Amino acid sequence: MTDSLAPRRFALAILDHVLNRHQTLDGAVDQALKTWPMIGLDRSFARVIATKALRNLGFIDHVLADFLTQGVPDKCRYADLVLRGGLAQILFMDVPDHAAVDSSVRLIAGAKHRADRGMKPVVNAVLRRAVRERDSLLAQLDANPGLALPRWLADRWQKAYGAETLSDMARVIIADPPLDLSLRDPHEQEALAKALKGVCLPTGSVRLTKLSDVTALEGFDEGRLWVQDAAASLPARLLPEGDAIDFCAAPGGKSLQLAAQGRHVIALDRSARRLARLRENLIRTGLDAEIVVSDALNWTPKQAPKRVLLDAPCSATGTLRRHPDTGWLKSPVDVEKLADLQSKLLDHVAGIMADDGVMVYCVCSLEPEEGEDQVRAFLQRRPDFERMAITPDELPGLDMALNKDGDVRTLPSHWADQGGLDGFFIARFRKIA
Ligand SMILES: C[S@@+](CC[C@H](N)C(=O)[O-])C[C@H]1O[C@@H](n2cnc3c(N)ncnc32)[C@H](O)[C@@H]1O
Known part of the structure; x- marks a missing residue:
């Protein structure tokens, strides 16, 4: 210096x-x-x-x-x-x-x-x-680690998850987060973990606790890996096989996963700037996806889709440990507005899906309005959809993240002794024929 x-x-x-x-x-x-x-x-x-x-x-x-x-x-x-x-x-x-x-x-x-x-x-x-x-x-x-958090979030999380879980979550959120990597070829997990001095997570990611410049990592230039929190890598694993549409795709971690699974992928997002990062990653990894720049609410595919991922825009409060600005920039009003947009997106996508089609809905938010409440209201509005419960064998090592309805709620305090997880909510639905 x-x-x-x-x-x-x-x-x-x-x-x-x-x-x-x-x-x-x-x-x-x-x-x-x-x-x-x-x-x-x-x-x-x-x-x-x-x-x-x-x-x-x-x-x-x-x-x-x-x-x-x-x-x-x-x-x-x-x-x-x-x-x-x-x-x-x-x-x-x-x-x-x-x-x-x-x-x-x-x-x-x-x-x-x-x-x-x-x-x-x-x-x-x-x-x-x-x-x-x-x-x-x-x-x-x-x-009392919750003292470090923005007051409005600490109050909400105490209400939603209780005082003890709030403290456990806060302890993880104020620590330096690990770096999680998703792999183009899941069979490489052990070899890459060894080469990078990381650990294998049961859900397929490689976790590095010693932070380094990701572009300098072995395997980066050859496109064998990309950065993605272990919780963020779960939704794409829960979509049954077949061609898929990723409705809010940018910057594209989940589209890369879907493409790496060998599917034809349409990756749609309204932000051309954010999709540019997906393009770069597709070139680097040698994977393929059809990119569409559009507002999802105004877009209908030629054929009714059978496999859909809706990673909806959200308050992103589940990623606070990686983006500590979020909690100081957002407020409960944002949660309300985003919950409204999420229900519009859910309804639009539900309206264009094929009979027997499957949708995975997810948000990187810890707010029930964007997760549990959102899904409850959707199923009430759309009796032509049923929940397709997620099962413990689909989430190795994460039984504690499955709720009684068969939805996934990851908390920063899950796997706390290994560095924690981002907060995500994931639900899966089938359109009844
Ligand atoms: C949570 S991020 C998606 C992250 C992405 N799935 C990934 O894994 O990298 C939400 C995305 O929704 C996009 N978005 C917001 N409103 C949209 C809309 N009406 N139509 C399409 N995309 C939208 C944003 O541009 C943003 O890229």
Whole structure:
């Protein structure tokens, strides 16, 4: 690293774009790059600070509220960012304490606005106190990891899953997630796991706990693997064999799986930009799929489909550990709007399917409105569909994810001792002839 302030300043710019300008973490990095070109280790370090801050923001703000009973004045937006970034380094990163404190003090001393500059003694005092009290603060978080989460999600999950499961889920969500790989040829699982020093998961993925640049992995250039959380790889495994339409396909992990199973696949999505990533992956893996850019709600295939995957747009709260910005950008209103879109998509797809056709519906959401409630309402609206219960033998090692109706509800706390899982809901239906 060159100048120790530069990556930290960049990290605060990322946080500013996410928290104050409502941009995604990736979008925020792109925006920050427009002001400060940043490459290599500096850029990775900045991204880690921003990611750790977002992943633990609920707890960081809890500490700030405790240390500063009057709070940070509204006009001191930069001081707020400096404090949050500094606490992330002190509490959640392996950064020397003096470097975290001194750099934060230097950043606030050089702030553009006078009010922020006036916060220099406060920043200094708060961060020094956090260094002194780190052990007791981390013990507090360990006893109640849900404190790190956005309040609205913690409240909802406590209601849906109970206080104990909320804590178990939060513990996984605030940890660094593993990297899961799906394989073009399932027979290669053991050999690739050995070569990559990973572990074989019972559902077919290879899991790496030591994070690395995926493009540098053995087998990547030859297209033998792609990144996909183990939970995200389940829906495509649950669709009976035959040609398939993937209705919300981009960026395409599930279409790749379906194509690798030897099916003819139509991969449809309304986003041409996101489908471009599927095109790249098809070229890299040597797999084939017919790509259609269209709004699913306005598209009808020439022949009524018999096999359909509907991985509907959703709040994505099940992927919070990989996308810690999600919980701070979305709200219950988004869940409501997305649940409405999901029911429209379900109805449209149900309306064009062939008799005896099978649909797998899934969402990477932990919200019952997008999963259990959605499916209950669908089956009430559409008596011409019946649930095709998913069975334990289809989900090796994941009996705990099967609910009494035969739907799948994965939680981040499943396989917690191996790094957890993204939260998914999956149901399967058959159109009754
Ligand atoms: C959960 S993501 C799909 C992930 C994908 N199945 C995979 O495995 O990589 C949802 C997708 O739905 C697409 N989408 C949202 N509304 C749509 C619509 N009305 N018609 C078609 N695609 C839509 C989004 O562009 C997004 O790519």
